Amino acid sequence: MTAVAVIDRAAFARNVRRLVERAAPAEVMLAIKADAYGHGMLDLAPVALAAGARSLAVLEIPAALALREAGIDCRLFAWLHGTGSDFAAAIAAGIDLGVSAPWQLDAIASAASTARPARVHLKIDTGLRRNGALPEQWPALVRQARELAETGRIVIDGIWSHLADASVEADDAAIAVFEAAIATAEALGVSPPLRHLAASSAGWREPRARFDLVRFGIAAYGVSPFDDRSGLDLGLEAVMTLRTTVMDAAAPSGRSWIAAGYADGVPAAAQGAEVSIDGHRCAVEAVEVDRTLVVSPPSVEPGAVVTVFGEPAAGVPSAEDWARWSRTIGDEILTGVPARVPRSAVG
Missing domain, CATH: 2.40.37.10 (Lyase, Ornithine Decarboxylase; Chain A, domain 1)
Structure with a gap:
């Protein structure tokens, strides 16, 4: 035989259940980006939901559309967008969209309608510099989103960010930036139901970072997010x-x-x-x-x-x-x- 990658669904389900227990009472949004880290997105998505994940995250809209076409009806979150992204298809499929910049809000609102508004999550950059509004840009993005929400074309469902996970001290500083962004949004009249910041690393070790949900990714596949502890050390199984x-x-x-x-x-x-x-x-x-x-x-x-x-x-x-x-x-x-x-x- 030539090479074959054996994917253990049962091990994956046990990992997800462990992460759900770890994050509680926060919800788990399971990241299945990059075709579930090469494991097979369409195969593992229903396993993740059956094991207790409440929602799923992918990078780009086409992956979310493929999940919808496969019958996945939970909350789906996609956040990596280019100028050619098909926001109209995403809105029609009920996909939540991460928003990092004013042009994205404008494009999403243009593709939406009052009969079918878009659900958006506004992203603040807490220091990773991957994407998201810088703190000095954040109030303007929140005001723009609020004004569009008042037209009925968008619904602001979340405020979110990524952590750099460089150190506990760096995460503490990022959490402070995130909390300040939430306070700024509330002062501007925006208080969405979901706040999410942590992925596998902070989701495991830092309860303060869990907020309303944790976007667990690589840990669900049995790989530790830490340099000094293996997946096996954390009680996770290789998938x-x-x-x-x-x-x-x-x-x-x-x-x-x-x-x-x-x-x-x-x-x-x-x-x-x-x-x-x-x-x-x-x-x-x-x-x-x-x-x-x-x-x-x-x-x-x-x-x-x-x-x-x-x-x-x-x-x-x-x-x-x-x-x-x-x-x-x-x-x-x-x-x-x-x-x-x-x-x-x-x-």
Whole structure:
């Protein structure tokens, strides 16, 4: 067999339930952006909702529309917009829209009507500088939104932001900016029902950041948002396991080629990386486009199952191990498994 990504729905559901319990009484909005971090958005969306998530977040409108077309009827939130974004389709599908700038408010209001108003969440930049109104721009954005709400074309449903998660001190400063933005909006007559700031990191460790809902992302897939604790340390389970087999190909003595390479999501620049064959941790020596050379255990046979990453509780390398070897984050390892690798859902 060539590489296959095994997706454990039951493990995902257990992770989501753990996060729901952790965040309570705040709601959980489960982030399934980037095709659920490469796990399969349409497959895992109903699992997340059944496990207790109240809403779902994606980056762009087309992903939200695909969820609606698949029958997902919960609150959907999309926040990354360009000038060509189809706001009319999003409004017709009842998708909540993040708003970072005045032009977005104008475009969304133009696509809406009093019969079908748009639901918007206004974003304040609390220091990440990803998008959102800067504090000095915030009052003007709130006034503009209030005026448009008075026309009946939009409904202001939320105030939100992202945290940089650089440190506890940085998060504390960002929370203060967020709370000040909420107070400013209230003074201007805008008090929406939802306030959301935290994602996986602050959602786990900082109750003050949870407000009305937490947008958990990577933690739901079993990867820790922290440098000093693994997903396993947090009681989370790996959801994706990348497997392949030993190839029937010539290799130097004591070495074997496995049927997965960097075109299958095996990072080529990892230093000190290992895979697991028949319970043995095997050092990686070279990664090519569609095969990888490893130091193999004694008497290994072609066709033996190889676990590249996943199932750290079973002693095999994790996505977090590969992230450390590659000097990156677990998110990149998971989303780096391309669409050409088939997904096989279990559980």
